[in-house]
Amino acid sequence: MAEIVLDNVSKQFADGTRVLRNTSFTIHDGEFFILVGPSGCGKSTLLNMIVGLDSVSAGEIRVDGRVINDLDPKNRNMAMVFQSYAIYPHMTVGENIGFPLRLAGLSKAEITRKVWDAAALLELTTLLERKPASLSGGQRQRVAMGRALVRNPVAFLLDEPLSNLDARLRVQMRAEIGRLQKRLGTTMIYVTHDQTEAMTLGDRVAVLNQGVVQQVGTPRELYQRPANLFVAGFIGSPGMNFVPARLEGKRLALPFGEAVLPDRLEKSRPGDGLVIAGFRPEAVSSAGQGHSHDLAFEARIDVVEWLGAELFVYFDIAWSEKWDLILPHLSAMPEKGTTMFVGRLDPSLKVSKGQTLRLQLKRQDIHLFDGRTGRNLAMMA
Amino acid sequence: MDNRQNRLEALLWSGFGLLVLGYALIPVLWILSLSLKWPADLNDRRLIPARISFDNYRAVFEDAQFPAALWNSFGIALLATGLSILLAMFAAYAIVRLRFAGKKLVLAGVLAISMFPPVSIIGPLFNLWRGIGLYDTWAGLIIPYMTFTLPLAIWTLSAFFREIPWDLDKAARVDGATPFQAFFHVIAPLAAPGVFTAAILVFIFAWNDFLFATSLTSTNDARTVPAAIAFFTGSSQFEQPTGSIAAASVVVTVPIIVIVLLFQRRIVAGLTAGAVKG
Structure with missing residues (x-):
C-alpha cells in the first residue's frame, strides 16, 4: 500500500537524448493508474525508474513521503510484470512464483503455502510442477502475475502485460487483472499503448507523448475534455476528426458550414481567428434527428463498417480552396494522409458505399483547439 | 525417382563421413594396436596384433x-x-x-x-x-x-x-x-x-x-x-x-x-x- 509521488522527474541518457521531462503527478494509494502513449513516449522508462531499473536524472520519486531515487530495486518491494513475462525457464511454475520468497529467506513451509495461495488465486495449482516451456501464452502471463502478487508488494507495475496475447485472451485477461486489482486493493501502475486498455482499466490515466505528460485524469475526463490535440486524437477509437475552422464572435465557420459556438466555450470566450475544430464519430448522425442548431452537410460515403451494434462510415467532404490555404497557419493540425472523416451512425440505417448522405454534426460536441499550441480552448480560461 | 536420388545422396554423405572418420581414427587405432603388442612384434607392420599383451600398460x-x-x-x-x-x-x-x-x-x-x-x-x-x-x-x-x-x-x-x-x-x-x-x-x-x-x-x-x-x-x-x-x-x-x-x-x-x-x-x-x- 503506497502513494507514489513523481516530482519533476526527468530522464536523460548518457548520449544526451531526453526521454522524459519534468514529469509530476501523484499515484494515490490503491489506485489503478495507467501510463498510456505511443511507442517511444517514455512510459516504459518511467515505469523502470519507479521500480529502480533505470536511474533518475533529475527530480524525486517518493513512496509514502520517502525519497527512493537511490534505493536498490530489491529494497523497493515493488513487483513487476514484464512484457516478455521474464519467467525463469529453468524453474518450474512453483519455483518461479516462489523465487521472490526464497530470496526473502522465508521458510520452506511458508513458501509452499504462499505459492499455493497465489496459484489458487490465478488457477495455476495444476501447473505448479510444469516448466514454463510447456505453458501457453496466457498461462505464462498468469505465472508472471503470480510471481508479482505472491509477496504483498507496495505496488504492482505492469509493462504492457497483454500485448503478447491474442485478441480474445487479451480481453479476458484484461477483465481478470481489473478484478484482481480491485480485490487486492494494491496500487497498480500499468503501462500500455492501447487506449482501450487504458480506458477500460484505469481509475486514472496519464497520457504521455515524446517524454511529456499531456494530461492526467479519469478516462471520462480524457474523453470528454481532452487537454490538447494529442490527447483528443489518441483517446477514442476510431479517433476524433479534425478540420480547420474560423471563429468570429459566437459564430464558428467550418469548411462544410457554420454553427453557433458550443455553450461550454462561451465562458472561456476565445478570441476570433483560425482554430482547429474536432468532433468525435458519435457527434455525427444522419440528418433530420437533431436540433436545428446542428450543422447539416452532405457527404459522400467511401467506406462502410457495419459491426452489428455499431455502424461507422468514412466520408469525404468537399471544401473550397480557401480552407486549404489556411492550413499552413494551423501548425498544430494533425497530419492526415487523406482528409477522411468518420461518423458513427445508427446501425439500423442502410448505407452503401458511394452513396451521398445528408449528415449533421451536433454543435455542442465540437471541440476547439488552438491552431498553434494545440491546446483545448475550453480549458484555457 | 526422387526416392532413389535421396538414397544415393544419403549413401554419398555416409561414405564421406566414413572416409573422414577413418582418416582421423586410423592413427588412433595404430597407437592402440602398438600399445597392445609384445615388444618383439612392434615392427611387424600389422594393424591387428598377433598376440595381445598388457605389459606396456603395466x-x-x-x-x-x-x-x-x-x-x-x-x-x-x-x-x-x-x-x-x-x-x-x-x-x-x-x-x-x-x-x-x-x-x-x-x-x-x-x-x-x-x-x-x-x-x-x-x-x-x-x-x-x-x-x-x-x-x-x-x-x-x-x-x-x-x-x-x-x-x-x-x-x-x-x-x-x-x-x-x-x-x-x-x-x-x-x-x-x-x-x-x-x-x-x-x-x-x-x-x-x-x-x-x-x-x-x-x-x-x-x-x-x-x-x-x-x-x-x-x-x-x-x-x-x-x-x-x-x-x-x-x-x-x-x-x-x-x-x-x-x-x-x-x-x-x-x-x-x-x-x-x-x-x-x-x-x-x-x-x-x-x-x-x-
Missing part, C-alpha cells in the same frame, strides 16, 4: 613418473579450467550487460591475446618463473593455461549470455535479488550449456598442451603427461620406448573422450531446452 603404471604426471595433468587441467571459466563468466557477463568505458578495448585486447603465438613468450616466461619461484610448480602452468584459454572462454560465454533475455536479470532484481544473486540463480544456470562448451575447450587445451609443460617443468612435481611421455625411456638403452609411449598415449586420451561424451549430452540437452522459448 610398465607405464609401474614407473613412478607416469602416475605422478597423470595426477599433475588432472589437477592442473581441472584447476585451470575452473579458474578460467569462473573469470570468463564474470568478464563475459560484464561485457554483455554493463556499459563501461573501454569495453571495446577489453574485447579487442582479449582477441589479441588469443592471436599471440605462445611460443614467443616461452623464453621470457621461463626466466620470469625461475626468478619468482613459479618454475616447476602447478601454478606455473595454471597461469599460462588460464591466460591463453580466457579469450576463447570469454567469447564463447558472451555469445551465450547475449542470448539470455535481459528482462530475466531485471525480473530477478525486482524480485529482490542482489546483482550477484541474479547472476547465480538465474543467469548462470541458463548459460550452463555455454559454460560446459567453454569448459571442454579449456580443459582440452590444458590437457593436451606440450609446449608450456615441457618448458616450464623439470620434475615430477608439475610435469604433465604429454611432457612426461617425452621423457620415457626403454627398459634398456638398446630399446625404443615405443610400446610404453603408445600405452601412455592411449591412457591419456581416455579422460578426454569420457569428458566430451559426458558433457556433450548436457550441451545438446541445454541447447534444445533453451530453444523452446516463445
Whole structure:
C-alpha cells in the first residue's frame, strides 16, 4: 500500500537524448493508474525508474513521503510484470512464483503455502510442477502475475502485460487483472499503448507523448475534455476528426458550414481567428434527428463498417480552396494522409458505399483547439 | 525417382563421413594396436596384433613418473579450467550487460591475446618463473593455461549470455535479488550449456598442451603427461620406448573422450531446452 509521488522527474541518457521531462503527478494509494502513449513516449522508462531499473536524472520519486531515487530495486518491494513475462525457464511454475520468497529467506513451509495461495488465486495449482516451456501464452502471463502478487508488494507495475496475447485472451485477461486489482486493493501502475486498455482499466490515466505528460485524469475526463490535440486524437477509437475552422464572435465557420459556438466555450470566450475544430464519430448522425442548431452537410460515403451494434462510415467532404490555404497557419493540425472523416451512425440505417448522405454534426460536441499550441480552448480560461 | 536420388545422396554423405572418420581414427587405432603388442612384434607392420599383451600398460603404471604426471595433468587441467571459466563468466557477463568505458578495448585486447603465438613468450616466461619461484610448480602452468584459454572462454560465454533475455536479470532484481544473486540463480544456470562448451575447450587445451609443460617443468612435481611421455625411456638403452609411449598415449586420451561424451549430452540437452522459448 503506497502513494507514489513523481516530482519533476526527468530522464536523460548518457548520449544526451531526453526521454522524459519534468514529469509530476501523484499515484494515490490503491489506485489503478495507467501510463498510456505511443511507442517511444517514455512510459516504459518511467515505469523502470519507479521500480529502480533505470536511474533518475533529475527530480524525486517518493513512496509514502520517502525519497527512493537511490534505493536498490530489491529494497523497493515493488513487483513487476514484464512484457516478455521474464519467467525463469529453468524453474518450474512453483519455483518461479516462489523465487521472490526464497530470496526473502522465508521458510520452506511458508513458501509452499504462499505459492499455493497465489496459484489458487490465478488457477495455476495444476501447473505448479510444469516448466514454463510447456505453458501457453496466457498461462505464462498468469505465472508472471503470480510471481508479482505472491509477496504483498507496495505496488504492482505492469509493462504492457497483454500485448503478447491474442485478441480474445487479451480481453479476458484484461477483465481478470481489473478484478484482481480491485480485490487486492494494491496500487497498480500499468503501462500500455492501447487506449482501450487504458480506458477500460484505469481509475486514472496519464497520457504521455515524446517524454511529456499531456494530461492526467479519469478516462471520462480524457474523453470528454481532452487537454490538447494529442490527447483528443489518441483517446477514442476510431479517433476524433479534425478540420480547420474560423471563429468570429459566437459564430464558428467550418469548411462544410457554420454553427453557433458550443455553450461550454462561451465562458472561456476565445478570441476570433483560425482554430482547429474536432468532433468525435458519435457527434455525427444522419440528418433530420437533431436540433436545428446542428450543422447539416452532405457527404459522400467511401467506406462502410457495419459491426452489428455499431455502424461507422468514412466520408469525404468537399471544401473550397480557401480552407486549404489556411492550413499552413494551423501548425498544430494533425497530419492526415487523406482528409477522411468518420461518423458513427445508427446501425439500423442502410448505407452503401458511394452513396451521398445528408449528415449533421451536433454543435455542442465540437471541440476547439488552438491552431498553434494545440491546446483545448475550453480549458484555457 | 526422387526416392532413389535421396538414397544415393544419403549413401554419398555416409561414405564421406566414413572416409573422414577413418582418416582421423586410423592413427588412433595404430597407437592402440602398438600399445597392445609384445615388444618383439612392434615392427611387424600389422594393424591387428598377433598376440595381445598388457605389459606396456603395466610398465607405464609401474614407473613412478607416469602416475605422478597423470595426477599433475588432472589437477592442473581441472584447476585451470575452473579458474578460467569462473573469470570468463564474470568478464563475459560484464561485457554483455554493463556499459563501461573501454569495453571495446577489453574485447579487442582479449582477441589479441588469443592471436599471440605462445611460443614467443616461452623464453621470457621461463626466466620470469625461475626468478619468482613459479618454475616447476602447478601454478606455473595454471597461469599460462588460464591466460591463453580466457579469450576463447570469454567469447564463447558472451555469445551465450547475449542470448539470455535481459528482462530475466531485471525480473530477478525486482524480485529482490542482489546483482550477484541474479547472476547465480538465474543467469548462470541458463548459460550452463555455454559454460560446459567453454569448459571442454579449456580443459582440452590444458590437457593436451606440450609446449608450456615441457618448458616450464623439470620434475615430477608439475610435469604433465604429454611432457612426461617425452621423457620415457626403454627398459634398456638398446630399446625404443615405443610400446610404453603408445600405452601412455592411449591412457591419456581416455579422460578426454569420457569428458566430451559426458558433457556433450548436457550441451545438446541445454541447447534444445533453451530453444523452446516463445
